[in-house]
Amino acid sequence: MAHEATLPATLAASSRPVRSATTESHLARLTLIAVSLLFVALFILAPLVLVFAEALRNGTGEFLAALTDSDTLSSIRLTLLVAAISVPLNVVFGIAASWAIAKFEFKGKAFLTTLIDLPFSVSPVVSGLIFVLLFSSHSLLGPWLQSHGIKILFAVPGIVLATVFITFPFVARELIPLMQEQGTADEEAALSLGASGWQTFWYVTLPNIRWGLLYGVLLCNARAMGEFGAVSVVSGHIRGVTNTMPLQVEILYNEYSFVAAFAVAALLALLALVTLVVKSLLEFRYSAQIAASRRH
Amino acid sequence: MRRFRLSRYLTLALLATSIQFGGLGFAYADQTILNVSYDPTRELYKDFNAAFSAKWKADNGETVTIKTSHGGSGKQARSVIDGLDADVVTLALEADIDAIAKETGKIPADWKGRLKNNSAPYTSTIVFLVRKGNPKGVKDWDDLVRDDIQVITPNPKTSGGARWNFLAAWAYGRAANNGDDAKALDYVTKLFKHVPVLDTGARGATTTFVQRGLGDVLLAWENEAYLSLLELGPDSFDIVTPSISIKAEPPVALVDGNVDAKGTRKVAEAYLDYLYSDEGQKIAAKHFYRPFRPEVADPKDIQRFTDVKLVTIDDFGGWKEAQPKYFGDGGVFDQLYKPGQ
Numbered sequence: 001m002a003h004e005a006t007l008p009a010t011l012a013a014s015s016r017p018v019r020s021a022t023t024e025s026h027l028a029r030l031t032l033i034a035v036s037l038l039f040v041a042l043f044i045l046a047p048l049v050l051v052f053a054e055a056l057r058n059g060t061g062e063f064l065a066a067l068t069d070s071d072t073l074s075s076i077r078l079t080l081l082v083a084a085i086s087v088p089l090n091v092v093f094g095i096a097a098s099w100a101i102a103k104f105e106f107k108g109k110a111f112l113t114t115l116i117d118l119p120f121s122v123s124p125v126v127s128g129l130i131f132v133l134l135f136s137s138h139s140l141l142g143p144w145l146q147s148h149g150i151k152i153l154f155a156v157p158g159i160v161l162a163t164v165f166i167t168f169p170f171v172a173r174e175l176i177p178l179m180q181e182q183g184t185a186d187e188e189a190a191l192s193l194g195a196s197g198w199q200t201f202w203y204v205t206l207p208n209i210r211w212g213l214l215y216g217v218l219l220c221n222a223r224a225m226g227e228f229g230a231v232s233v234v235s236g237h238i239r240g241v242t243n244t245m246p247l248q249v250e251i252l253y254n255e256y257s258f259v260a261a262f263a264v265a266a267l268l269a270l271l272a273l274v275t276l277v278v279k280s281l282l283e284f285r286y287s288a289q290i291a292a293s294r295r296h
Numbered sequence: 297m298r299r300f301r302l303s304r305y306l307t308l309a310l311l312a313t314s315i316q317f318g319g320l321g322f323a324y325a326d327q328t329i330l331n332v333s334y335d336p337t338r339e340l341y342k343d344f345n346a347a348f349s350a351k352w353k354a355d356n357g358e359t360v361t362i363k364t365s366h367g368g369s370g371k372q373a374r375s376v377i378d379g380l381d382a383d384v385v386t387l388a389l390e391a392d393i394d395a396i397a398k399e400t401g402k403i404p405a406d407w408k409g410r411l412k413n414n415s416a417p418y419t420s421t422i423v424f425l426v427r428k429g430n431p432k433g434v435k436d437w438d439d440l441v442r443d444d445i446q447v448i449t450p451n452p453k454t455s456g457g458a459r460w461n462f463l464a465a466w467a468y469g470r471a472a473n474n475g476d477d478a479k480a481l482d483y484v485t486k487l488f489k490h491v492p493v494l495d496t497g498a499r500g501a502t503t504t505f506v507q508r509g510l511g512d513v514l515l516a517w518e519n520e521a522y523l524s525l526l527e528l529g530p531d532s533f534d535i536v537t538p539s540i541s542i543k544a545e546p547p548v549a550l551v552d553g554n555v556d557a558k559g560t561r562k563v564a565e566a567y568l569d570y571l572y573s574d575e576g577q578k579i580a581a582k583h584f585y586r587p588f589r590p591e592v593a594d595p596k597d598i599q600r601f602t603d604v605k606l607v608t609i610d611d612f613g614g615w616k617e618a619q620p621k622y623f624g625d626g627g628v629f630d631q632l633y634k635p636g637q
Contacts, residue, residue, distance in 0.1 A: 136378035137400065146379070146557075154380040236380045237365045238330060251366070254499045255338060256527035 051269055054262035066252075066260035067267060074240045075248035076267070078156070082244060083224040086163040090220050091213070093164075094171025099205070101172075102179030103187065116172050119165055127165055128233025131158055154236030159244065162230040167220045174216030175209055182208055211290045214282065218275050225271055326359040329555075329564050332382035334369040334456070334546070335499055336520050340583040341386070347579060348570050352563065360563050368497050369456045376400070376551065383555050383564040386548040388456040390414075391615045393549050402553025416545035417571035418585035421606060422464040424536040425505065425514040425521045432512050436538045437468035440513060441486045448511035449491055450501040452622070452629050457498035459623055461515040464542040466622075467607040471540050485632040506533075517544065522584035522600070537602035545609070 024032070056063055066072065100106075101113055119127060135153040136142050145152060152158045186208065190200040206213075228246040235242045243251065245268050252261035283290060333341060345362040352360045365372065365380070369388035376382050377399045387393055390408065397403040408415050426434050432445060440447050450458040465487050469480030492510060495501040498517065502524055505514040513536075516524075521535050548568055555561040570576045574592040581593035590598050612618040622628045 132378055138378070142379060151381075153378065154375065236375055237367050238363050238380075239365065241363055254335070256524070 052266050055266040058259055062259055063263045066263035071240045075243045075245050079225050079245040082160055082163050083221055085160050086224045087221050089164055090167055090171050097172045098175035098179050101176055103184050116169050120169050124229030128162055128230035131162055131234050158234040159231050162234045163224050163227055166227050166230050167224045170220035171216035174212045178209055178212040218279050222272050222275050327563050328361040329383040329560050330363045331384050332365045332372050332376055333386040334388040335366055338366050344579045381554045382551050383560050384550055388546050390547050402551050403549055407549045413588045415547040417588050418580040420518045420544045420585055421541045422460050423518045423521050425516050426534050426536055428532050430534050434513055446492050446511040447490045447513050448501050448505045449515040450498055451494040454496045457517055460542055460544045467542055468540050488633050519584040537604050540605045543606040543608045
């Protein structure tokens, strides 16, 4: 503990001898724990439990019936499809971008780093509207696309594009600090020993970043499945065709199908929970390796 | 060689995913048409689409799939303008179809005269939804400005339904004061002092009234009011039909530009015509819309509609005049509604 040593000697001397200067009193500790537990229970756990309670209010039969409705099934399929396309794309983009930023020196690097954060700082509605501006019938591209029979807006490609845009920073943001911290020494060693670029990446860089990468992928996936705003703008809300799960939840809720709405919401929450559980399990299983790669 | 193999595998994998998934939802064997509609028509068109598909199959031997999209009327019009390739639009307001016609040229400007009854196969009106047993004894518009009454209605600036509410109230103000518009303004101003919250859309207002339990009276479309009774149980609310209201005409139109590009004109035209058929009118009445030809609908369905004196939008000079005058920036509504007063 580095900061322990920097404590002023006067402060250490003035504390009572019963406990050391770096530990809180019993009361303070208990209060802090109680406050954070209460907060988590009230603001995170309770709503989650309520979603599941509401979904199962009329029994599992109705819950399952709601999930096997054909429009809902199609929304589940679409959500999984969108995640299956946008997560791999963002893994590739994310690794490339963080590699460029962490391992190379070039002009405009700071600008690129800022740009990567853009999807985080821009409201999702704006992100959606960007694609409407790009691909709508009045845009520059629109008429050309239309005459070639290519559908992007109000179709699956538009939804995928919007999701890729929104989820882009997740992988890159995880990897950039990690790669910067690790520096370029390992790669330089590999290259000097005659490894090719791909070999260096495959055998040296990738193993070093895999935990950060995994975390980024999980976050990226959770958001790709859960994105509402941007997707809502570009979807067109065609039932059974362009509604993702979050959109389906809203539609069902507005149509007084409360149980069905909460059933889909519960499934969506469940997918997110599975993601988190997988992450925790992996962290638990490989905690030693993770610690090693962080220290690296 | 490792480099080559790797990138090739990656390409192959991506290709495989895109082929496997990309075809989903697009591979329609027979004809598919898209009906872009507004919020409360979901149940209506679910029934109607099934009936039309069956009819088309029987007559022509072809399978037709009808996809629908529902949302706020103005938002839906915007999507069609931006390129959502609707074959037919069935919206809440004439002005929304006018906007599509004007912005895209995909609908001719004279669309309204192409189908019977100003292209409105069914109509609706504005009624009051009150709590079960009508505890505050609300009977007509004058009760809404009593001290103990709170009224829920969405914002006429953003909601099509709310504009009908506003004009219906105005119609009462006029009728009660021998056509004096100044006194009608007084009445409507007073009425909006009894509105605690303005939601942006009709469904939002319904949720405020029904779920959050705010207010004593909800001004609602007749079809929405009956639908919420059906969905939420008749033991929680009652419908009160006032002495006078407005005839709301949700219009339908063929999007010529899109059907010609897709080659679906014949089936899309038949779809709209079918709305006017005996069967189509029956389905509309079943879903609480007042059919254009009530005589062909089930008399039991028609009985549910209370006779009410109805004014029309023409009494306000048509939408082209009423929209900017009452709801435009700095219009009548902007002047009379000051939040918090």
